[in-house]
Amino acid sequence: MSTPLLQIQGIHKRFGGLHALNDVGLSINAGEIYGLIGPNGAGKTTLFNVLTGLYQPDEGRFTFDGHDLFRKKPYVVVRSGIARTFQNIRLFANMTALENVMVGQHVRTHSGVIGAIFRHPKARAEEAAIRTHALELLEYVGIAKRRDELARNLSYGDQRRLEIARALATRPRLLALDEPAAGMNPSETEGLKKLMQKIRDDGVTILLIEHDVKLMMGLCDRIAVLDYGKKIAEGRPEQVKNDPRVIEAYLGVAPE
Amino acid sequence: MNFAFLQTPRGKLITYAILGIVLAVLPWVLTGGFENGKAWVRAVDFALLYIMLALGLNIVVGYAGLLDLGYIAFYAVGAYCYALLNSPHLQAMLPYWAHNPPFLLMLLVAAFTAGVFGLLLGTPVLKLRGDYLAIVTLGFGEIIRIFMNNLDRPINITNGPQGINNIERVHFLGIDFGRPVQWLGLTFDMVHLYYYLILAFCVLIIFVTLRLQHSRIGRAWVALREDEIAANAMGINIRNVKLLAFAMGASFGGVSGALFASFQGFVSPESFVLMESIMVLCMVVLGGMGHIPGVILGAIIVSITPEILRDVINPMQEAAFGKRVLDPENLRMLIFGLAMIAIMLVRPEGLWPSKRRAREFHEHDEEARA
Amino acid sequence: MDIFIQQLINGLIVGSIYALIALGYTMVYGIMQLINFAHGEIVMIGAMVTITCINLLLGLGVQLPGPLLLLAGLLMAIPVSMLLGFTIERVAYRPLRRAPRLAPLITAIGVSIVLQQLAMLIWGRNYRPFPAILPTVVHDFYGAAITDLQIAIFILAFLLMGGLFFLIERTKLGRAMRATSQNPDVAGLMGVNINTVISMTFVIGSALGAVAGVMVAANYDQAHAYMGFMIGLKAFTAAVLGGIGNLAGAVVGGILLGLIESLGSGYLGDLTGGFLGSHYKDIFAFVVLIAVLIFRPSGLMGERVAERA
Numbered sequence: 001m002s003t004p005l006l007q008i009q010g011i012h013k014r015f016g017g018l019h020a021l022n023d024v025g026l027s028i029n030a031g032e033i034y035g036l037i038g039p040n041g042a043g044k045t046t047l048f049n050v051l052t053g054l055y056q057p058d059e060g061r062f063t064f065d066g067h068d069l070f071r072k073k074p075y076v077v078v079r080s081g082i083a084r085t086f087q088n089i090r091l092f093a094n095m096t097a098l099e100n101v102m103v104g105q106h107v108r109t110h111s112g113v114i115g116a117i118f119r120h121p122k123a124r125a126e127e128a129a130i131r132t133h134a135l136e137l138l139e140y141v142g143i144a145k146r147r148d149e150l151a152r153n154l155s156y157g158d159q160r161r162l163e164i165a166r167a168l169a170t171r172p173r174l175l176a177l178d179e180p181a182a183g184m185n186p187s188e189t190e191g192l193k194k195l196m197q198k199i200r201d202d203g204v205t206i207l208l209i210e211h212d213v214k215l216m217m218g219l220c221d222r223i224a225v226l227d228y229g230k231k232i233a234e235g236r237p238e239q240v241k242n243d244p245r246v247i248e249a250y251l252g253v254a255p256e
Numbered sequence: 257m258n259f260a261f262l263q264t265p266r267g268k269l270i271t272y273a274i275l276g277i278v279l280a281v282l283p284w285v286l287t288g289g290f291e292n293g294k295a296w297v298r299a300v301d302f303a304l305l306y307i308m309l310a311l312g313l314n315i316v317v318g319y320a321g322l323l324d325l326g327y328i329a330f331y332a333v334g335a336y337c338y339a340l341l342n343s344p345h346l347q348a349m350l351p352y353w354a355h356n357p358p359f360l361l362m363l364l365v366a367a368f369t370a371g372v373f374g375l376l377l378g379t380p381v382l383k384l385r386g387d388y389l390a391i392v393t394l395g396f397g398e399i400i401r402i403f404m405n406n407l408d409r410p411i412n413i414t415n416g417p418q419g420i421n422n423i424e425r426v427h428f429l430g431i432d433f434g435r436p437v438q439w440l441g442l443t444f445d446m447v448h449l450y451y452y453l454i455l456a457f458c459v460l461i462i463f464v465t466l467r468l469q470h471s472r473i474g475r476a477w478v479a480l481r482e483d484e485i486a487a488n489a490m491g492i493n494i495r496n497v498k499l500l501a502f503a504m505g506a507s508f509g510g511v512s513g514a515l516f517a518s519f520q521g522f523v524s525p526e527s528f529v530l531m532e533s534i535m536v537l538c539m540v541v542l543g544g545m546g547h548i549p550g551v552i553l554g555a556i557i558v559s560i561t562p563e564i565l566r567d568v569i570n571p572m573q574e575a576a577f578g579k580r581v582l583d584p585e586n587l588r589m590l591i592f593g594l595a596m597i598a599i600m601l602v603r604p605e606g607l608w609p610s611k612r613r614a615r616e617f618h619e620h621d622e623e624a625r626a
Numbered sequence: 627m628d629i630f631i632q633q634l635i636n637g638l639i640v641g642s643i644y645a646l647i648a649l650g651y652t653m654v655y656g657i658m659q660l661i662n663f664a665h666g667e668i669v670m671i672g673a674m675v676t677i678t679c680i681n682l683l684l685g686l687g688v689q690l691p692g693p694l695l696l697l698a699g700l701l702m703a704i705p706v707s708m709l710l711g712f713t714i715e716r717v718a719y720r721p722l723r724r725a726p727r728l729a730p731l732i733t734a735i736g737v738s739i740v741l742q743q744l745a746m747l748i749w750g751r752n753y754r755p756f757p758a759i760l761p762t763v764v765h766d767f768y769g770a771a772i773t774d775l776q777i778a779i780f781i782l783a784f785l786l787m788g789g790l791f792f793l794i795e796r797t798k799l800g801r802a803m804r805a806t807s808q809n810p811d812v813a814g815l816m817g818v819n820i821n822t823v824i825s826m827t828f829v830i831g832s833a834l835g836a837v838a839g840v841m842v843a844a845n846y847d848q849a850h851a852y853m854g855f856m857i858g859l860k861a862f863t864a865a866v867l868g869g870i871g872n873l874a875g876a877v878v879g880g881i882l883l884g885l886i887e888s889l890g891s892g893y894l895g896d897l898t899g900g901f902l903g904s905h906y907k908d909i910f911a912f913v914v915l916i917a918v919l920i921f922r923p924s925g926l927m928g929e930r931v932a933e934r935a
Contacts, residue, residue, distance in 0.1 A: 052489055078491025086489070092482035094612065095475075102472075103479045107491030109472055113504065116471030117464050130472070150612065170491055323728070380916055383923045386727075387661055391866045392919055394859075395912030402909050530859070534735055541728045586746045593739030597718055600733045604725035 005030040005205055006051075006082075006174055011060035013046055013229075020046045021057070022229040028174065033196065033206045035220035035237075037213070039249060042226040044209045045087055048178050051207070052084045053077035065173055078107050083172035085163040087179045087209070093152035097143060097162050100151050101134035104169025137165040141195060157188045164195065168204070175199060176207040181215055193219055217241065225249065283451045284442070296563075297447040301519060303559040304454040305512050308461050310539040310555040311548065312508025315465065317537065318546035319474060320501035321481025323390040325533055326377070326397025330506040332404060332528035333373050334366040334513025339420040339523045341365070346413065346420075359428040363457075363511050370510025371503040373400075378502035382495055397533050405525040419524025426453065426518045433518070450519050457515060461508055465548055468504070477501055478546075535559075542599055544606030553608050562592055628769035633892040634885070635767065639776045639845065641884020642783035646838040647861035648868070648876035649790060650831030656807040656871035657827050659727065663734035664714055665835055666858015667741035668707050670851065672836025673843035674749050675703040680757045692759035696840070703836045710741075711832025712825055720821070738855075745851035753848045760844065779841045786834060787877055794873060799826060807871070860887075860911065867915050869928020878926060886914050 004027035013021040020043050028034045036044050049055040051062070053074035062070040067080045083104075092100050109130060115123030138144040141161040146154055151162060160180050167175055177196070181189045193215060200206055210216050216223060217237045225233040225240060227249040233240050240246055262271055282300065287293035313327045340346045341362065347355050357365065377396045381389055408416030425434030425446070433453060437444040468474045476497045479487040488494050517523045535558060543554020565588035573580050573587075599607065605614055647669055654662040676699035683695055690698070718733040763774040794800035805813040806823045814820045842857055843849040860883060868879025890910035918926060 054485065054489060073493075074488045075491045075493045078489070083491075084489055086486065090483050090486035090489075092479050092486065094482055095478060099475060099478075103475050103487070103492070104490055106472060106476055106479075111472045113468070113473060113500070116473050117467045119467065127471070166490065317728075380920050384919055385923070387655070387659075387870060388866060388919055388923060388925070390661070391863060392916050395863070395915055399909050399912055402906060406906060537728075538732055538735065541732045545728065582747055583751075586743045590740055590743035590747070593736045593743060596736035596739070597733045600729050600736070601718070601721050604722055604729035 004028055006064045006207075007061075008051070008063075009061040011047070011050060011062065012058045013043075013050055013055060014058055020229050021050065024060075024226070024229070024231050026224050026231065026234065028205060028207060030173070030205050031200065031203070032221040033200050033208060033219055035216045035223035036207065036209045036226065037211070037216060037223060037240075038226035042249075043229040044226055045178060046229075047226065048084060048176055048207075048209065051077075051176060052082055075107060078170050078172075081171070081173035082176060083167035083170040083174070084176040085160075085167050085178055085180060087182065089159050089163055091151040091159055091163060091166070094150055096148050096150055097138060097154065097158075097165075098131075098134050098147040100162055100166050101137050101169045102130050104137075104166040105130050105133060105171075107170050134169065137168055138162075140168070141165040142191075157184055157191075160184070160192070161195070164199075168199070172204060174205045174207060178209050179211065180208070181210055181212050189215060279455060283448050287445075287448075294445065294447050297451055299560060299563045301447060301450050301454055303556050304451070304458045305516050305519075306536065306539060306559040307458050307552050307555040308454075308512035308515075309509055309536050310543070310551045311461050311465050312505045312512070313536050314505075314540050314546065314548070314551045315468070315477070315508070316501050316505035317540055318551065319469070319477040319481065320498065321477075322498065322501060323386060323393070324502075324505070325390045325394035325530070325537065326400070327393070327505070327509060327536055328528045328530075328533040329377075329397040329400040330370040330373060330509030331513040331516065331532075332400055332525075333370045333506075334510030335517035335523045335527070336404065336414065336420075336513075337366040337369050337510065338362060338514035338517040339423050340413075342424040342518065343420050343422050345415055345422075356424055356427075359426050363514055366510040366514035367507035368510075370513065371507040373510075374502040374504075374506025375499055377506075378499045382498055394530065394533070397528075397530060401525050401528050401530075404528070414525075417525060419522060419526070421522050423517055423521045423523070425521065426450075426515075428453070434521075450515075454515055454519070457511060461511070462548060462552070469548070473497070473500065538596060542596065542606055544609035547606070547608060547610040550606050550608035550610070554606065557607070561595065562588055565591055629892060630889075631768050632770035633888045635770055635772050635776065637885035637888030638881065639779055639884070640888060641864075641881035642780050643838050643841045643845070643880075644857075644861050644864045644884050645877045645880025646783050646786060646834050646841070647857065648865040648880045649787065649873060650835045651858075651862050652865040652868075652870055652873060652876040653803075653827050653831045655865070656873075657803065657810075657824060658719070658723070660719060660730050661734065661862065662719075662828075662831075663731065663858070664718075664737040664741060665831065666854035666856075666861070667738050667745070668710055668714075668832045668854070669835040669839035669842070669857055669861075670745060670849070670854030671710060671741065672703045672707045672832075672839030673849040673853065674745060674754065674839075674851070675706050675836075676700055676840045677754050677756060677843060677849055678749070679703065680759060684757060684759075692761060695757075695759050696844070700837065700840055703840060704833050707832040707836035707839075708829045711828040711835075715825060715828040720824075742851055742854070749851060751851070753850050754843075756843045756847045756849065775844055779845060782837070783841070786837060790830070790834065791873065793830070799823070803827060863911060863915055866925055867918055869922075869925030872925070872927045875925055875927035882926075883911055883914075887911055 007027040009025040011021050011024045024047060036047065038044050046055065050057045053069070053072055053076065056071045060070065062068070064080055064082060069077055069080060092103060095103070109126055111123045111126050135144065135147065138147050141164055143158050143161050146158060151159065154162060164177070164180065181192055184192060189212065196206055196208070196219060208216070208220065220237055222235060223237050223240045224231055225246050232245045232249060233243040262268065283297045286296040286300065290296055309327070309331055313324060316322050316324045316327070341350070341354060342356050377393065381392050384392060404414045405417055407414040414420070425432060427433070431437060431449065433449045434446055436446070437449065476487070476492050479490070479492060480494065480497055484494065539554040539558045540551050542558060543552065544550025566584070569584045569588050570580060573582065573584070647665065650665050651662060654660055679699040679702040680695050683690070683698060714737050718737050719730050722730040722733060760775055764771050765773070794803060802813065802818045802823045805816065805818055806820055810820050842853065861880065864879035864883040865876045866879070867883060868875025868877070887907055887910060891907035
């Protein structure tokens with residue numbers, strides 16, 4: 001395999017006395033589905049926030065697709081090709097599904113105030129393209145019928161899908177999904193799994209946080225395990241599953 | 257009633273045509289039908305200025321969700337811009353080419369200067385949220401006013417509390433807007449001329465607002481209002497988008513202020529007190545935040561109601577008690593305050609919210625009942 | 627006379643009054659995230675009722691020592707303000723508790739206008755002098771002058787603040803208030819009567835406001851129907867400066883604002899070589915506020931709310 005798509009090394013993040021991420025390093029290859037698991041409070045979401053620019057890490061290295069993204073603003077990170085969803089869905093609740101996805105394309109489009117007011121041909125064309133692409137994405141995740149519903153009125157599962165569509169609208173190379181299956185019933189989870197495989201097959205690398213171990217085992221190419229802010233294991237699903245440190249972390253064998 | 261017809265292209269055309277005719281003849285109906293008609297046209301002129309202000313503030317508060325309690329500062333900046341360049345007060349100190357600039361250029365200068373002040377306000381408050389933002393914007397408004405009140409020394413720039421007098425009226429398209437014009441057998445007085453001038457700019461601002469609303473920028477503003485963190489994570493440059501909202505809103509205020517100064521012929525810090533900022537905010541919220549027709553309605557109601565009350569209160573008192581029992585000025589503001597409370601209690605979403613927002617409220621009701 | 631100490635004393639006195647009013651804002655804000663714009667008007671009404679009451683007693687020929695007259699006035703003003711605060715919450719805020727944030731802000735502004743205009747209708751447009759019932763004893767304090775009245779204001783303000791802190795930290799009602807400010811829904815589930823707690827918050831805040839109003843009137847020897855607006859604004863600024871929702875922050879913010887204004891207006895001219903005179907005093911307060919908020923976006927003592935992503 002050539003150089004990895006995403007590579008982080010020695011990432012530290014502290015909140016006051018809490019050492020939320022302690023020397024975390026990992027590399028994700030283009031085209032894989034990479035899983036991130038660990039007990040609650042292990043630092044998974046913190047790592048996500050660091051990887052998407054919402055938190056600034058204290059030290060470490062962070063490169064993506066040839067760009068240095070260490071301590072870069074979220075819009076730089078997104079422009080470089082990383083998009084995300086949130087553990088507790090954060091849609092633009094009072095915008096329609098379609099508008100949510102249109103907002104997602106903000107970073108790939110350029111019309112400004114002048115374009116908005118005068119609607120010159122270029123701005124018109126861009127606006128039309130935004131709308132078309134948004135519709136395509138809604139179709140892609142399977143909620144095209146609900147495009148004019150307000151995001152807040154969608155069912156839970158559809159909101160999850162809409163969040164994925166909105167993230168895909170930024171045209172990412174890496175899609176980071178924070179517990180996308182949380183709260184879903186088995187059939188919804190199955191649908192989601194298919195969607196993620198489809199996204200991967202279409203060339204987008206996926207980084208996934210999930211508690212549903214069964215889902216992770218069947219879906220991920222590689223998995224990393226975080227515990228107390230440290231990476232304690234990494235490898236193919238079956239390797240990780242049998243790693244004694246992982247079992248200890250999950251089953252809570254006394255750490256001393 | 258069925259309004260479906262209004263949605264068809266034909267229906268829209270007819271609606272706009274009727275609206276256009278009504279707006280065109282309105283000042284003549286007022287001057288023809290009322291004894292003090294000119295005062296009414298004047299009141300309408302001010303209402304139009306307030307519509308522009310309310311639409312500007314609506315961008316900041318209604319779209320981008322940034323609570324601004326010092327918005328009148330931008331109106332003040334626009335007004336002083338116009339006043340300083342178009343009155344004898346400061347002209348002795350200015351190079352000749354800066355005297356009485358062409359009208360459209362003047363408006364651009366006012367819009368630009370106010371926009372710069374918008375950035376000036378926006379930059380330090382980027383990280384502030386909600387009510388912290390409110391108090392800082394309020395402070396900013398007061399700072400601007402206090403400076404205008406005191407910048408008469410050491411160098412006399414603003415002429416302090418006395419304000420600036422003898423401001424030249426607009427000269428535009430060969431018309432001196434300060435003198436009556438005879439046309440089509442009608443005498444266009446200053447209030448009439450200004451009515452059409454301000455109306456034109458009001459329509460322009462409505463147009464710009466509508467265009468912005470349905471654009472990439474407009475969507476980014478609403479996304480920011482809905483969830484700043486998600487907007488950030490979607491790659492929206494929060495800083496730029498916020499600053500743009502402040503600057504756009506401010507520039508509307510600047511244009512409106514310049515028109516105000518030229519119409520009034522006089523500016524002083526007293527026109528730009530905190531209460532004015534609050535009134536503009538009331539227009540936006542009472543009308544229906546984020547919904548252009550609602551905001552326009554709010555501006556009309558809030559600016560015209562006190563004027564109507566002024567005319568009806570004394571006759572009402574005399575009819576009820578046979579004499580003037582209470583100070584009409586206080587009574588009218590009292591009724592105004594009560595009306596504000598009543599409207600909000602009955603329609604917290606505003607008088608004319610967007611359908612979407614009305615729906616949102618309706619659901620709240622159902623949740624509350626459940 | 628030592629100007630520095632004099633300004634320091636003036637600042638502390640005014641600051642303790644600001645603090646008392648700021649507590650009213652911050653309590654309401656802490657519990658319902660509402661800027662109670664009408665609070666300044668309650669302060670004004672407290673002052674007006676007291677003055678009227680004292681004048682009435684004097685008019686009836688009641689022979690009482692000044693402080694007792696003042697106490698009588700206060701005993702009238704406090705219940706009036708409490709009732710007013712209670713009513714305002716009931717009528718203008720409670721129906722909008724689940725409405726979007728700006729709706730109650732507008733009714734608050736409406737209430738503020740109504741109270742101002744009512745006050746004008748009742749008490750007229752002119753300044754009302756504070757009756758000269760208090761002996762003006764001036765003490766020398768390291769070269770600065772301080773009156774009995776100022777000492778009394780300062781002590782009373784801190785006694786009241788102490789009482790409030792005791793109430794909040796040590797009593798059942800206080801615990802209910804703290805719980806409600808953390809999470810009203812959960813507090814409700816735990817058996818706290820939210821409505822009572824909110825009503826009590828307004829009632830207590832209004833009582834403090836009434837006392838503060840009398841202090842303002844006595845300190846400046848006058849009262850006016852519009853006085854509530856400016857003093858309310860200052861006190862609210864103080865609350866934000868300290869970190870709105872935080873009681874200790876309100877006290878710190880109030881005292882600090884009083885000191886800043888007083889020292890600022892005393893020295894602003896010297897600091898800027900005469901360019902900015904004392905008439906820029908109000909700017910000074912706002913500039914400090916903005917500066918503080920740039921470095922501490924949640925105020926001096928406000929919780930630093932971590933952005934939860």
